[in-house]
Amino acid sequence: MVLSFLLVPVGWVELFPFSRFPMFSAAPRSLVVTRAYDSHGTEIPLAMLGIEVVSLANDEPLLNVVPQRPLDSAYRFWEPNEFAPQIQTRIVSGGVLPPIRFAQELIGPIDLEGRATVGVVNFRAWLVWGDTVELQSP
Amino acid sequence: MKSSTFGQLSLWALLAAGLFYALQATLEPRAILHPFSITALLPGSWWQNPTLFLVLKTVSIAAILCWALHLYTPVSALLASGGLLLLLSNSIAGQIYARHQPYVPAVLLAIYAIWGVSRRAQIKSAPTLWRFGKAAHYPKWVYNLSLLYLTSTYSFAGLSKVIASGAGWVNGVSLQLWCWSGSQSLVPIRAICLYDRWIALGAQTLVLLTELTCVFCFFIHRLRRAYGLALIGFHLSVEVLFGFHFYGNIIAVGLFLMMYPSWIRADKSAH
Numbered sequence: 001m002v003l004s005f006l007l008v009p010v011g012w013v014e015l016f017p018f019s020r021f022p023m024f025s026a027a028p029r030s031l032v033v034t035r036a037y038d039s040h041g042t043e044i045p046l047a048m049l050g051i052e053v054v055s056l057a058n059d060e061p062l063l064n065v066v067p068q069r070p071l072d073s074a075y076r077f078w079e080p081n082e083f084a085p086q087i088q089t090r091i092v093s094g095g096v097l098p099p100i101r102f103a104q105e106l107i108g109p110i111d112l113e114g115r116a117t118v119g120v121v122n123f124r125a126w127l128v129w130g131d132t133v134e135l136q137s138p
Numbered sequence: 139m140k141s142s143t144f145g146q147l148s149l150w151a152l153l154a155a156g157l158f159y160a161l162q163a164t165l166e167p168r169a170i171l172h173p174f175s176i177t178a179l180l181p182g183s184w185w186q187n188p189t190l191f192l193v194l195k196t197v198s199i200a201a202i203l204c205w206a207l208h209l210y211t212p213v214s215a216l217l218a219s220g221g222l223l224l225l226l227s228n229s230i231a232g233q234i235y236a237r238h239q240p241y242v243p244a245v246l247l248a249i250y251a252i253w254g255v256s257r258r259a260q261i262k263s264a265p266t267l268w269r270f271g272k273a274a275h276y277p278k279w280v281y282n283l284s285l286l287y288l289t290s291t292y293s294f295a296g297l298s299k300v301i302a303s304g305a306g307w308v309n310g311v312s313l314q315l316w317c318w319s320g321s322q323s324l325v326p327i328r329a330i331c332l333y334d335r336w337i338a339l340g341a342q343t344l345v346l347l348t349e350l351t352c353v354f355c356f357f358i359h360r361l362r363r364a365y366g367l368a369l370i371g372f373h374l375s376v377e378v379l380f381g382f383h384f385y386g387n388i389i390a391v392g393l394f395l396m397m398y399p400s401w402i403r404a405d406k407s408a409h
Contacts (some may be wrong), residue, residue: 010334014174014225015176015178015179015222015240016174016175016176016227016230017166017175017226017227017241017244017245018250019238019241019290019291019294019310020294020295020297020298021238021241021291021294021295022295022298022299022302023238023295024299024312024316025295025298025299025302025303025307026302026303026312027299027300027303027306027307027309027311027312028311028312029309029311029312029313029315030313031315031319032317033319069401078181079217107315107318107319108315109311109314109335110313110379113275115330115333115334116310116334116335116336117333117334117335118311118314118315118318118332119318
């Protein structure tokens with residue numbers, strides 16, 4: 001039985017209690033931080049809107065018995081056609097009064113006073129109400 | 139430390155970790171599921187049943203406490219280990235991505251449960267709870283299997299990184315990004331990693347090399363404490379940066395990598 005815990009992950013199966021421990025195995029060079037705000041400017045937890053923050057490490061399990069990652073990953077820039085109807089439906093079901101403002105920051109490598117670090121390299125904001133989705137900044 | 143004392147101490151420590159994760163386990167029904175646990179392959183009406191989950195949680199916690207007090211062994215050991223595996227499996231089945239914090243203590247407790255069943259006569263002969271450490275025999279295979287599993291998990295983690303991203307995993311940028319998106323507090327370790335890419339790159343190199351080569355600790359005794367220190371430091375950093383509670387791993391590393399040399403040398407009778 002114990003040997004199975006060592007051998008099964010070799011077969012690249014990711015099913016508890018068997019695992020190949022893929023945490024942080026991706027090596028992203030940029031990521032998008034997404035935040036949502038209600039009409040009063042108060043930040044709303046993304047989970048409240050049904051938006052899943054998918055781990056970069058293991059968002060593609062090998063055994064694809066059920067559907068893949070959610071459409072609305074918060075780790076990349078969204079496109080306008082992705083909002084309708086998924087996001088709007090979830091805003092309503094989340095009980096949040098529109099308009100909702102989504103702010104997305106693209107984080108990537110920057111040079112800060114000669115130091116190689118990371119910071120905001122691009123930004124997008126979306127205003128969503130009713131059937132309307134408005135991109136507020138390029 | 140004598141092997142039998144180590145056996146008792148490690149059992150209690152692992153049970154404490156198991157109790158922590160059992161108490162934390164929640165049923166998370168989701169519309170979109172990833173099959174990250176065995177029970178997720180069963181019909182949702184089975185594993186998503188709140189009553190069944192509550193029963194599993196209650197049985198697991200009660201059995202863990204009974205096992206810690208050496209009551210009703212080996213039944214309590216089997217119920218604690220099996221119940222915890224099922225409980226965690228049901229909890230993980232609803233998660234949008236696998237959280238690996240409870241994996242190691244759950245599997246180590248399964249190994250200890252086998253010990254509890256196979257040596258039930260000896261363990262039952264322990265006259266009292268407090269004298270158990272002196273009376274009960276701690277077989278070397280329990281220690282070796284636990285150590286092999288523990289060190290393998292880290293090597294699997296290192297291998298996963300290399301296979302997923304190649305040598306490019308060590309790029310410094312990804313660690314800086316994780317630090318950026320993790321805890322927003324200005325903890326020193328976050329500030330240090332974000333200060334310059336070379337520091338992040340060095341930290342990533344150290345993590346990858348430690349993980350990849352961890353399984354060598356199973357064969358080379360002298361490596362164990364150094365790796366133990368490195369891994370505990372790694373887990374504490376992950377705790378501070380991302381809030382991932384790998385307490386079970388910290389306990390296991392502390393037990394099987396840090397405490398090994400003194401007890402195994404002192405107790406030849408363990409063989």
